[in-house]
Amino acid sequence: MITMDDIIREGHPTLRKIADPVSLPASKEEQDILRSMVEYLINSQDEDTAAQYGLRPGVGLAAPQINVSKKMIAVRTFDHNDEFLELGLFNPKIISHSEETTYLESGEGCLSVDRMVEGEVPRYARIKVKATTLEGEEITLRLKGFAAIVFQHEIDHLNGIMFYDRIDKSDPFKEPLPPKEVI
Ligand SMILES: Cc1nc(NNC(=O)[C@H](CC2CCCC2)CN(O)CO)c(F)c(N2CCN3CCOC[C@@H]3C2)n1
Numbered sequence: 001m002i003t004m005d006d007i008i009r010e011g012h013p014t015l016r017k018i019a020d021p022v023s024l025p026a027s028k029e030e031q032d033i034l035r036s037m038v039e040y041l042i043n044s045q046d047e048d049t050a051a052q053y054g055l056r057p058g059v060g061l062a063a064p065q066i067n068v069s070k071k072m073i074a075v076r077t078f079d080h081n082d083e084f085l086e087l088g089l090f091n092p093k094i095i096s097h098s099e100e101t102t103y104l105e106s107g108e109g110c111l112s113v114d115r116m117v118e119g120e121v122p123r124y125a126r127i128k129v130k131a132t133t134l135e136g137e138e139i140t141l142r143l144k145g146f147a148a149i150v151f152q153h154e155i156d157h158l159n160g161i162m163f164y165d166r167i168d169k170s171d172p173f174k175e176p177l178p179p180k181e182v183i
C-alpha cells in the first residue's frame with residue numbers, strides 16, 4: 001500500500017518533469033500502480049486507516065508524486081451532481097474549458113508540499129476531460145466546481161506544475177469578490 005513515505009516532496013526533480021504518456025493497453029504493472037493510487041485515496045479518506053498509517057487525506061493523486069513519471073491520476077470525490085467519482089485514469093487530457101475561472105476559497109494544498117501556501121489558485125470553472133480508465137475504456141467527463149479543480153490540480157502534476165506556480169505573487173488574493181462559482 002502507498003504511505004506518505006512513498007510520496008515525494010517539493011525539490012524532488014520528478015515533480016518538475018513532463019510525465020510520459022502511457023502506451024495503451026496499459027501493462028499489468030501500470031494497472032497495479034494506478035490501482036494502488038486509488039487505494040491510497042480510499043485509505044486516506046477513512047479516518048481510522050488514515051490515523052493508523054499517518055496518511056494525509058487526499059481527493060486526488062498523480063503518479064509523479066510517487067516518483068512514477070507517467071500520465072496516470074487517481075481521483076476520489078463527488079462531481080457537481082453529487083455523483084461519486086472514484087477513478088484511476090490513464091492519459092487524462094483537458095480537451096476544452098470555460099473562459100470563466102474559479103478557485104477554492106480556502107486555497108489549495110498538496111501532498112508533496114509540507115507547508116501552507118496562501119493565495120488564490122485560478123482554475124477553469126468548467127472543463128471537458130478525455131481519458132482511459134483502469135478498465136481500458138475511453139471516457140469523456142464534463143466537470144465543474146470542485147471536481148474540475150481537483151482534475152486540474154492532478155493534470156498539472158503531469159506537466160510538472162505545482163499549484164503555487166499559479167498564484168499571482170503580486171496580488172495573491174486578487175479577486176475582490178469571489179466568482180459566483182467559488183467553492
Ligand atoms: C480540497 C481538499 N484537499 C484534500 N487534500 N489534498 C488533496 O487531495 C490534494 C489535491 C487537492 C488540493 C486542491 C484540489 C485537489 C492532493 N494532491 O497533492 C494531489 O496532487 C482533502 F483531503 C480534501 N478533503 C475533502 C473531502 N473529504 C472527504 C472525506 O475524506 C477526507 C476528504 C478531505 N479536500
Ligand code: NI
Nearest residue numbers: 109110111112
Ligand atoms: Ni498535488
